Amino acid sequence: MASFDSINYSLRPSKSVQRGIVFHGLKALSDAMALQNSLYIGFGSIWFTDFVMAHKALEIDEMISIEANDVGFRRAEFNKVYRSISVVEGRSEDKLPELLNQGEYQARPWIVWLDYDGALDEEKVEEMRWLLLNAPPNSIVLFTFSATQNAYGKPAQRPGRVADILGPVVPDELSREDCNQENLPQTLASLTMDFLSSVVADNARPGGFIRSFKIPYFDSVGMVTVGGVLPALGTAPAARAVIADHKWQGIVDEMIQAPPMTLKEVATLQAELPCLEDLTRARVQELGFDLLEHQIRSFQRYYKYLPNFAEIVS
Template identity: 25%
Template sequence: MNSPKYLNYEVRPFKFTERKMMLASLQRICSYFGSDYQYIGLGGLSFADFKLFHKELHIDDMISIEGGSFSQEKLEFNSPYSFIEILKERTTTALNRIDLNKKTLIWLDYDGVLDNYFFDDITTLFSKLPEGSIYIVTCNKELKVDETRKEYDKEKFKEKFGSLVPFDINNKDFSSANNHKTIRKMISNHITKILKNRSEVDIDLKFIQLFNLIYQEYRGANMYTFGGIIASKDFDISSLSLNDFDFLSDDESSYKIEIPNLTRKEVELVNSKVHKKEEDLIEMNIISESDLRKYKKSYKYIPHFYDVRV
């Protein structure tokens, strides 16, 4: 939540790409469930997600939670729209003030590593959010102790997360290759548990995972995004027609967002050959196979930055 001080989110191409991927899939979901969502996000100072979701999803009931040290005045000043309600608080206390009985799209873009409050927030949200609500969480993928930046071991991890820790946890589950799998397992187990407890007093809902994304910003942190929809027990996911989005995942396998490093001229070349004349393209020895593969994964969503005098 303190990130905007150091980085301008809007020029982070991976973040941008992720947001555009989200948007593409959310448009389909909203067209099914209707557009009367409230959006809860951690807008920071850039409010990039707010601008996008307001314009593209037509959501105008928006709440930004900001727990950093910016003044209320500074936050209000940077807010692009007057209808964005700003709660200068930590998520865990702020979520208590919000009407969570409304259909909600929430993206908790925490900038830190996995922490207990993630789960407190899940308890608050999944105890109340109605059918059709969408929950997305982003965090630093490393499983490291916040203060020391040292990787956890089994004992430290159990001390920190107690009963949330998967039963069969192993020291290798904290490594780069597996840490996001561990995070996913913990979050998704907790969601299942809360929904199950809720089903005994309220309605029986299920969580359908859609997002299981990893990416690393240039010279930046390794990030993990997890999310999905809260739906009724008998809801059939195929009714959302999301099959053509290859970045969605309903299981443990995550999708890595990759962007090729190409020049403007190269992009035009690839565009002219992609899908039908790829073999020719490789033979030209200008674009590597790896760059082509990355390009095909992301070209519909990657940003184009230009230097413009304003």
């Protein structure tokens, strides 16, 4: 079953946080690098949530959505939210080289977000490699994949499976504990970032690869988003300065798991923010309800990225 048949991508709170962090970062990078005439490429599905953000936040007009599912392609054509979106039918590993062969796209920066449905595998890793080596200068690339532990084999098999997928960047001492349910998203995030860096370094791509996004999050299963900038030599210092700033949020040091909260709870806590001090569980209890400490910390850190929606019952 295609994911668009079971998931409304616009309503998932942890996904919304991840998406908000990504586009906040993309905006900062685009401004600092003075990117112009960028092309946005992704998997819009039938919802096009990230395409709306690319158009509004980044002011990108021309966007391309790749859709391999034949029913999904027809629905995407029907549901595309802007006339400047082109939906192409096929698999991304075939369509991305076709796009690069079109002269109008060869010299323009690409912002590519390959938001995969499934787990990391050899096919996805090869597509990452191709994009890292062939995307035009000043492109920004992002990859999202599942980190649910069952997709990587039984506990004793997981370290070997991760090594098979990512190759020499995986240390020999990778343990079963590194690959358990709790730790696997962070493990995959770190190792995949190492893989992306190594591909660019080994092939001496001018400008290199600037590690920019490492976001593990929980979205009914563990998920990972990683990515970075493939700068031209002249824009590399500006991009590195953005990532080095203490305000940069693209590198996340803990699993994002937005707490399930009612609209009343959200509104009550939101009215306490922003504040210099950390919200405490005692303060939440004073307000009339209760949350666990990690839920409070997550809300305070990411509340600006949570979705705003309500159900209207007539």
